Amino acid sequence: MSDIGYVRTEMLPEQEPPVSEVGAIGWVRHNLFSNWFNSLLTVLSLYFIFKVLAGLVPWVISPTWDSGSLAECREILHALGREGHYAGACWGVIHERWIQLIFGFYPEHLYWRPIAAFVLLGVALAPVLFSDKVPSKLLIFSALYPFIFPWLLWGGTIWAPVAALLGFVLGWAAFNAVSKAMSTLLGFIAGALVALIWWLVLSSYFVGAMDSIAAIGIEPVESRKFGGFMLSITIGVVAIACSLPLGIVLALGRQSDLLIVKYICVGFIEFIRGVPLITLLFVASTLLNLFLPPGTNFDIILRVLIMVTLFAAAYMAEVIRGGLAALPRGQYEGADSLGLNYWQSQRLIIMPQALKISIPGIVSTFIGVFKDTTLVSIIGLLDPLGLSNAIRADANWNGIVWELYGFIALLFFAFCFGMSRYSMYLERKLHTGHR
Amino acid sequence: MSQLSVEREIDRSKMQVSDEVAIEINNMNKWYGAFHVLRDINLTVNRGERIVIAGPSGSGKSTLIRCINALEEHQQGKIVVDGTELSNDLKNIDKIRSEVGMVFQHFNLFPHLSILENCTLAPIWVRKTPRKEAEERAMHFLEKVKIPEQADKYPGQLSGGQQQRVAIARSLCMMPRIMLFDEPTSALDPEMIKEVLDTMIELAEEGMTMLCVTHEMGFARQVANRVIFMDAGQIVEQNEPEEFFNNPKSERTKLFLSQILGH
Numbered sequence: 045m046s047d048i049g050y051v052r053t054e055m056l057p058e059q060e061p062p063v064s065e066v067g068a069i070g071w072v073r074h075n076l077f078s079n080w081f082n083s084l085l086t087v088l089s090l091y092f093i094f095k096v097l098a099g100l101v102p103w104v105i106s107p108t109w110d111s112g113s114l115a116e117c118r119e120i121l122h123a124l125g126r127e128g129h130y131a132g133a134c135w136g137v138i139h140e141r142w143i144q145l146i147f148g149f150y151p152e153h154l155y156w157r158p159i160a161a162f163v164l165l166g167v168a169l170a171p172v173l174f175s176d177k178v179p180s181k182l183l184i185f186s187a188l189y190p191f192i193f194p195w196l197l198w199g200g201t202i203w204a205p206v207a208a209l210l211g212f213v214l215g216w217a218a219f220n221a222v223s224k225a226m227s228t229l230l231g232f233i234a235g236a237l238v239a240l241i242w243w244l245v246l247s248s249y250f251v252g253a254m255d256s257i258a259a260i261g262i263e264p265v266e267s268r269k270f271g272g273f274m275l276s277i278t279i280g281v282v283a284i285a286c287s288l289p290l291g292i293v294l295a296l297g298r299q300s301d302l303l304i305v306k307y308i309c310v311g312f313i314e315f316i317r318g319v320p321l322i323t324l325l326f327v328a329s330t331l332l333n334l335f336l337p338p339g340t341n342f343d344i345i346l347r348v349l350i351m352v353t354l355f356a357a358a359y360m361a362e363v364i365r366g367g368l369a370a371l372p373r374g375q376y377e378g379a380d381s382l383g384l385n386y387w388q389s390q391r392l393i394i395m396p397q398a399l400k401i402s403i404p405g406i407v408s409t410f411i412g413v414f415k416d417t418t419l420v421s422i423i424g425l426l427d428p429l430g431l432s433n434a435i436r437a438d439a440n441w442n443g444i445v446w447e448l449y450g451f452i453a454l455l456f457f458a459f460c461f462g463m464s465r466y467s468m469y470l471e472r473k474l475h476t477g478h479r
Numbered sequence: 480m481s482q483l484s485v486e487r488e489i490d491r492s493k494m495q496v497s498d499e500v501a502i503e504i505n506n507m508n509k510w511y512g513a514f515h516v517l518r519d520i521n522l523t524v525n526r527g528e529r530i531v532i533a534g535p536s537g538s539g540k541s542t543l544i545r546c547i548n549a550l551e552e553h554q555q556g557k558i559v560v561d562g563t564e565l566s567n568d569l570k571n572i573d574k575i576r577s578e579v580g581m582v583f584q585h586f587n588l589f590p591h592l593s594i595l596e597n598c599t600l601a602p603i604w605v606r607k608t609p610r611k612e613a614e615e616r617a618m619h620f621l622e623k624v625k626i627p628e629q630a631d632k633y634p635g636q637l638s639g640g641q642q643q644r645v646a647i648a649r650s651l652c653m654m655p656r657i658m659l660f661d662e663p664t665s666a667l668d669p670e671m672i673k674e675v676l677d678t679m680i681e682l683a684e685e686g687m688t689m690l691c692v693t694h695e696m697g698f699a700r701q702v703a704n705r706v707i708f709m710d711a712g713q714i715v716e717q718n719e720p721e722e723f724f725n726n727p728k729s730e731r732t733k734l735f736l737s738q739i740l741g742h
Contacts, residue, residue, distance in 0.1 A: 378587030382601035383577030
């Protein structure tokens with residue numbers, strides 16, 4: 045038993061791994077043919093993929109781009125000797141109607157306005173989404189953009205968005221004055237009151253007066269002419285942009301020590317989550333008019349926007365609450381022990397971490413909201429799905445299904461996939477070691 | 480617990496206890512629901528004192544020092560810190576918290592901020608210090624805890640001992656007049672305990688008023704001017720370290736000391 049002593053005299057150098065472990069061969073071995081069962085699955089999957097593509101590709105490759113009707117498509121395919129139900133796609137419908145699928149019935153000579161609105165949307169989002177690559181001065185434009193966007197889409201006098209902006213300025217001024225003189229809470233109330241009085245009562249006089257002095261404006265477009273992807277994106281973007289801050293407020297309210305605030309938030313969240321979106325949309329389209337004073341003209345798209353935003357905010361609040369719950373208590377205590385007040389610690393310590401944890405959930409909710417915008421077709425708005433029904437009602441295209449739905453699905457997929465990739469990028473960027 | 484003795488000679492020239500009162504606690508009681516966790520606590524801490532609070536787990540020692548900066552609310556009695564009484568007034572609480580530094584068992588660094596940002600956040604937002612000045616001060620204290628080269632890293636990239644030293648530097652950046660330590664070495668590997676204790680000793684040498692909940696009896700013996708023993712939510716015995724360790728009076732203290740020093 046004297047042989048247990050051992051001393052290593054030289055350390056071993058690092059060696060190249062065997063060929064079967066690295067490179068393409070290593071990958072294939074590891075992932076596709078690691079044992080007989082996996083090899084079998086690989087072969088079966090390859091066969092399945094081949095069969096699907098063999099059916100799909102010939103259907104997609106179909107020289108019907110210039111046809112003017114379904115009958116014409118069939119003739120073209122017949123001349124090529126391709127018969128039957130799945131002889132080939134009829135792309136003429138996309139060629140003829142894609143502009144309509146994107147803009148709805150928006151006046152043709154004004155297409156530049158939604159295009160400008162969405163290009164500027166990109167500019168406004170850039171400093172928010174890619175804060176490290178875009179100069180932060182652009183944020184001023186991002187702040188102004190919510191007033192430019194509806195003006196470009198709906199048109200009308202320039203003084204309406206200016207009046208809306210002034211409401212925020214006045215409210216902010218009132219908040220500052222009162223919160224300095226009295227308390228922050230009174231400041232909030234005063235600011236909100238001043239802004240509401242301005243928007244609901246005074247701003248219409250302001251717009252009228254300014255219009256009579258200098259009538260600057262662009263041609264107005266009615267809401268019922270909106271449609272297609274333009275409508276989906278408008279609803280989606282507004283609901284997404286408004287539901288996140290609202291969701292944060294609701295999530296904080298739900299955790300509040302102030303009982304009234306807490307129960308209002310809990311009640312709101314539970315009610316909205318307990319009701320299908322479609323009923324909320326029906327309320328928006330029909331019932332809401334019963335509650336409003338007769339003669340009020342409350343735009344249908346605005347009503348839908350409010351409902352979709354509230355719906356998304358309730359879900360958002362729960363997602364963010366999950367992020368808040370995942371934060372260790374020590375983070376709150378660390379912030380408290382340094383003398384940060386409630387809002388400082390929420391803004392600087394708690395929310396940045398809670399939101400980071402919730403990114404996957406938040407983006408899922410965003411994607412869900414964007415896809416839910418197709419439900420507005422049920423209350424008669426012409427989103428892409430609503431339009432596809434309208435297109436099929438045309439005798440030329442009666443019977444077209446796959447081409448239209450495929451095109452719509454493709455566009456939706458592009459947007460949703462983009463959001464999903466962005467969330468992965470963001471998660472990687474914000475990763476700092478551990479949680 | 481580990482009996483880490485402090486090897487170097489301690490410079491006691493500035494470790495002087497003044498007559499000025501830093502913290503005064505009178506007849507303080509606290510309950511968690513129906514559970515009476517702190518019972519009739521009376522404690523006066525003078526400026527420059529280094530107090531170690533010891534006791535079995537669940538004896539209320541952490542709760543006691545957490546009451547001092549209002550992380551826990553007390554229901555009865557009076558706590559006066561630096562002349563300001565702890566009441567429900569949020570302004571008072573925030574003021575006291577910015578004057579009293581706290582170091583936690585689990586560091587509680589902010590993982591989404593770099594080390595430097597961890598140290599400058601509170602000075603910039605609470606004290607309204609200009610950023611440049613706050614950063615200079617942060618670097619000064621990071622040098623003091625001997626990790627200036629880590630300033631641009633994130634807490635997750637540092638070892639436990641380094642993180643705890645950052646936590647100490649973060650507190651010091653607020654220029655506190657009192658420091659509270661809540662088991663600062665309990666979550667650390669044995670190798671790292673010493674580096675944190677060394678930092679605490681340096682702080683004591685500069686005359687900082689310190690209250691430490693710790694199981695490091697070596698530290699208590701050499702640095703503290705007073706050791707408090709707590710059990711079942713009350714102060715059972717307090718004395719100078721020599722007397723406390725060599726000649727404990729209460730049976731409960733003797734039992735506790737025999738258990739932690741006996742092996």
